[in-house]
Amino acid sequence: MDVTDPQDPVAAPTTPSRWGRLQRVLPAHPLRSGFAVALGVLLAMALAATIAGISTVLMSIFLGVFLALGLDPAVRALERRGVRRPIGVAIVAVAFLLLVVAILLVVVPAIVRQLAAVVVGAPETIESMQQSQWYLDLERNLGVDLSAVVAEGVQSLTTLSSFLTISGGVLKAGFGVVGAVSSFVMVSVLTLYFVASLESIKQSAARLVPAYRRASFSRLLDEVTSSVGGVVAGGVTLSSINAAVVLVLQLLVGSPAPAVLAIAAFFVTLVPMIGSLVFLVIGGIATLFVSPTAALIFVIAYFAYIQIEAYVVTPRVMGRAAAVPSVLVIIGAMIGATLLGLLGALVAIPITASILIVIRQVWIPRQDSETTPPIE
Numbered sequence: 001m002d003v004t005d006p007q008d009p010v011a012a013p014t015t016p017s018r019w020g021r022l023q024r025v026l027p028a029h030p031l032r033s034g035f036a037v038a039l040g041v042l043l044a045m046a047l048a049a050t051i052a053g054i055s056t057v058l059m060s061i062f063l064g065v066f067l068a069l070g071l072d073p074a075v076r077a078l079e080r081r082g083v084r085r086p087i088g089v090a091i092v093a094v095a096f097l098l099l100v101v102a103i104l105l106v107v108v109p110a111i112v113r114q115l116a117a118v119v120v121g122a123p124e125t126i127e128s129m130q131q132s133q134w135y136l137d138l139e140r141n142l143g144v145d146l147s148a149v150v151a152e153g154v155q156s157l158t159t160l161s162s163f164l165t166i167s168g169g170v171l172k173a174g175f176g177v178v179g180a181v182s183s184f185v186m187v188s189v190l191t192l193y194f195v196a197s198l199e200s201i202k203q204s205a206a207r208l209v210p211a212y213r214r215a216s217f218s219r220l221l222d223e224v225t226s227s228v229g230g231v232v233a234g235g236v237t238l239s240s241i242n243a244a245v246v247l248v249l250q251l252l253v254g255s256p257a258p259a260v261l262a263i264a265a266f267f268v269t270l271v272p273m274i275g276s277l278v279f280l281v282i283g284g285i286a287t288l289f290v291s292p293t294a295a296l297i298f299v300i301a302y303f304a305y306i307q308i309e310a311y312v313v314t315p316r317v318m319g320r321a322a323a324v325p326s327v328l329v330i331i332g333a334m335i336g337a338t339l340l341g342l343l344g345a346l347v348a349i350p351i352t353a354s355i356l357i358v359i360r361q362v363w364i365p366r367q368d369s370e371t372t373p374p375i376e
Contacts, residue, residue, distance in 0.1 A: 060183055064190030066347060069225055070232030071096060071195050085199070093192050100188050110259045117256055198225075224357050228350040234317045235270055235349070241313060242269040242276065245305050246283060253287055253294035261286055271337075271345045272329050276306045328352050 051058070071092050078088035194201070202225065206218045243266035250258035261283060268282065269275040280302055287295040332352040336344030 056183065060187050061190060063187050065194050066228075066232060066350070067187070067191040068194030068198060069229040069350075070236060071191070072198055072225065072229040073233045075195065076226075089196050092195060096188070096192065096195075100184075220358070220361055223361070224354045227353045227357060231350045231353055235272065235346075237317050238309065238314060239266045239269045239275075241317075242266065242279075242305075242309065246279070246302070249298050249301055250283075250287070253298055254290055255287060255294075256290075257286075272333055272349050274330070274333065276309065280306065328356075 074092045074095075075085065075088045078091060079085055083091070202218070202221055205221065206214045209217045243262045246265040247258050247262035250261050255261060264282065265279050268279040271278070280299065283302060284295050284299045287298045329349055329352065332348035333345045336346070336348040336351070338344070340347075
């Protein structure tokens with residue numbers, strides 16, 4: 001009698017049974033697999049909650065690294081002049097601390113005084129604006145009693161509910177100021193630490209890759225950090241020049257808060273390409289409270305500076321540090337602002353420049369080396 005061997009591929013049935021198909025789809029141990037999947041989901045949720053809970057700390061660390069890369073070009077410039085790196089780091093750290101102290105002791109009190117002066121002089125400013133000819137012409141052309149609208153708005157602010165809302169907002173803003181000061185101090189400390197240990201951090205990162213790739217990895221990492229540092233330092237320099245121009249213009253037109261507008265210009269113009277245009281609108285509206293003539297003078301002068309900045313100042317300051325196409329800068333700034341707000345817009349150019357360096361140094365050479373199609 002012939003015995004059919006079940007392992008014989010000829011004698012085995014060619015059509016699998018329904019149970020065999022289910023065995024290939026279903027896991028071997030459904031209960032154990034279900035618990036493993038549930039445990040994985042719980043761990044993922046716990047990790048996401050942990051990251052959300054320490055998001056402030058992570059942002060402070062990221063900002064510290066970002067500022068350290070911006071200070072590293074100054075250290076390298078001192079090294080090129082014969083200064084040893086530890087001494088160069090110490091010089092840059094002392095200069096950074098002096099800048100922080102100057103901001104805390106000089107700039108902040110000046111801003112507070114100017115804001116207080118603006119609040120105290122607000123009724124007189126509104127009254128003089130209502131008596132100006134352009135205001136009367138606007139009111140006549142619109143056919144609306146703007147004075148009554150302003151008076152009604154001021155009266156609504158004096159109600160109990162508005163007072164409670166404003167006081168709660170002021171209390172919340174006070175806690176926000178305390179948190180901002182503590183975060184500022186922590187970021188400053190982290191920045192100094194990263195500046196001092198940047199080389200050791202890069203060496204430790206290089207040891208995480210295989211030995212035969214460390215040389216190319218270290219070279220690529222140096223290029224990325226140098227590019228990011230150049231972009232950050234150049235952006236801060238451009239914003240500082242922009243703030244100085246705004247300060248001079250506001251002093252010339254007689255603005256009651258020139259330092260406030262200069263600080264606002266510094267932070268707004270940190271956003272690449274579109275920051276100056278945004279502040280053109282902000283500064284023009286703010287100067288309108290002085291007079292329409294002052295606002296017109298500021299808008300014309302600042303627009304002229306924007307042209308000079310685009311064609312003269314930026315090429316000299318940035319050089320080759322930001323060799324990024326303009327369309328990529330705009331797209332990166334939009335994506336960064338959507339994800340991380342102002343900070344995301346600030347790091348748009350450095351991150352985009354880093355991605356382009358990796359593509360040019362790694363991806364494109366790898367594609368160029370493949371000259372024959374793969375064998376199928």
